[in-house]
Amino acid sequence: MTEKTSRTPDDGIANRSGPAAGRDAPVILSNQPGSFAWGVLAKRHPALIQQVRDAFPYGRRQHEALDALLDEITRGVVEPLAPSEHDHAQWADWGREYFGRPWFDAPFLWAESYFYRRLLGAIEYFGTGPWQGIDPFAPFKRAELRGAAVDEELRALDALADAPPDERARALLHASLWGNRADLGFRVTEGEAAPGDATGGLVVDDGAVLWQLLPAGASTTVAVVADNAGRELIPDLILIDHLLLHRHAERIVLHVKPRPYFVSDAMTADVVDCLRRLAEAPGEAGGIGGRLWDAMANGCLEVRAHPFFCAPLPYEGMPEDLREQFAAVSLTVLKGDLNYRRLVGDRMWDVMTPFADLTAYFPGAVAALRTLKSDVIVGLEQKTLDALERGGGAWRTSGTRALVQVRR
Numbered sequence: 015m016t017e018k019t020s021r022t023p024d025d026g027i028a029n030r031s032g033p034a035a036g037r038d039a040p041v042i043l044s045n046q047p048g049s050f051a052w053g054v055l056a057k058r059h060p061a062l063i064q065q066v067r068d069a070f071p072y073g074r075r076q077h078e079a080l081d082a083l084l085d086e087i088t089r090g091v092v093e094p095l096a097p098s099e100h101d102h103a104q105w106a107d108w109g110r111e112y113f114g115r116p117w118f119d120a121p122f123l124w125a126e127s128y129f130y131r132r133l134l135g136a137i138e139y140f141g142t143g144p145w146q147g148i149d150p151f152a153p154f155k156r157a158e159l160r161g162a163a164v165d166e167e168l169r170a171l172d173a174l175a176d177a178p179p180d181e182r183a184r185a186l187l188h189a190s191l192w193g194n195r196a197d198l199g200f201r202v203t204e205g206e207a208a209p210g211d212a213t214g215g216l217v218v219d220d221g222a223v224l225w226q227l228l229p230a231g232a233s234t235t236v237a238v239v240a241d242n243a244g245r246e247l248i249p250d251l252i253l254i255d256h257l258l259l260h261r262h263a264e265r266i267v268l269h270v271k272p273r274p275y276f277v278s279d280a281m282t283a284d285v286v287d288c289l290r291r292l293a294e295a296p297g298e299a300g301g302i303g304g305r306l307w308d309a310m311a312n313g314c315l316e317v318r319a320h321p322f323f324c325a326p327l328p329y330e331g332m333p334e335d336l337r338e339q340f341a342a343v344s345l346t347v348l349k350g351d352l353n354y355r356r357l358v359g360d361r362m363w364d365v366m367t368p369f370a371d372l373t374a375y376f377p378g379a380v381a382a383l384r385t386l387k388s389d390v391i392v393g394l395e396q397k398t399l400d401a402l403e404r405g406g407g408a409w410r411t412s413g414t415r416a417l418v419q420v421r422r
């Protein structure tokens with residue numbers, strides 16, 4: 015089976031955003047039935063509305079708002095936020111070109127981001143009433159964190175405790191990388207991603223360059239831009255502990271989302287839940303949890319939640335204060351598929367476009383750890399591409415392949 019990807023001729027939207035804007039790479043829209051992006055808007059978002067509706071005893075007003083949102087995203091055109099909303103002006107600016115047009119004609123990245131904003135609005139997350147700040151995805155995140163799979167993953171750490179540091183480092187990097195498959199949004203319609211071969215599934219492996227950028231004993235700060243909570247954040251935190259313990263970094267800044275986003279994206283509350291889960295575990299995991307808890311207290315681990323992490327924009331458009339934060343660290347590690355799309359630009363790039371070219375704008379060295387769950391991919395070698403195409407299947411989107419890409 016060959017994947018159907020969503021392309022668009024340059025219709026005036028295509029070349030206005032993203033790294034290397036102006037190059038001949040169309041922005042991904044969702045208007046080609048059968049494409050991955052179309053499936054997310056046409057099937058995944060409606061299914062998600064149903065899941066959230068079923069998970070909470072919402073009142074009539076919220077049910078009506080969810081009905082209206084469902085109708086709008088499937089049959090209607092993109093409506094702006096009400097003028098009374100706190101971020102009305104911000105979204106009026108970001109959405110100026112898309113309001114009044116079908117959702118499927120807006121850039122895929124923008125449409126997804128705005129969908130999550132509207133979903134939060136419908137369940138009164140931003141209101142002043144009793145539902146203010148109630149994370150609609152919390153039940154799913156909590157169930158995952160409590161699950162037996164996490165117990166098993168934590169127990170496996172005991173076997174790694176006495177491994178040589180290099181071997182342990184590599185195993186923990188891969189656990190963090192493949193942890194990205196555990197993405198609750200991805201599972202709304204896809205089910206559990208087929209198990210990838212946790213080594214052979216790598217389509218690019220710049221792991222050696224990553225470790226060169228993190229020599230033991232360096233008194234540097236590393237930024238980690240988190241993606242999903244639960245089964246992804248746990249191995250991220252374990253990797254962070256390893257970096258601190260073996261002095262690959264003196265300090266880690268962990269960037270999370272300021273509000274619920276893309277179902278399972280991590281917020282501060284999720285970091286707390288994961289730290290507690292680790293700290294309460296027996297064996298090696300408990301030790302790691304205890305060290306991380308202390309690291310929070312002594313400033314070696316700091317959590318930040320910049321609003322830009324929920325913006326519908328590529329990282330090239332990041333605000334100056336965030337740019338300064340990334341410029342001040344020795345390496346920024348970006349986790350996950352959405353961060354990758356924002357890093358290189360959500361476009362149908364020629365897959366052999368160099369990663370370094372598209373990330374040249376980024377303030378400092380940057381590493382992407384990502385399983386492939388959308389059409390965007392760059393930096394492939396011809397022979398890898400040939401092998402992937404020969405293998406058939408939805409290799410771009412199935413979550414069975416992964417990459418580690420680094421730009422010094």
Ligand SMILES: O=P(O)(O)OC[C@H]1O[C@](O)(CO)[C@@H](O)[C@@H]1O
Pocket residue numbers: 054126194197199200241242276349350351352353355387388
């Ligand atoms: O959690 P991740 O790795 O950022 O993946 C989120 C991905 O989910 C989707 O929203 C739908 O699969 C992708 O478009 C997006 O890139």
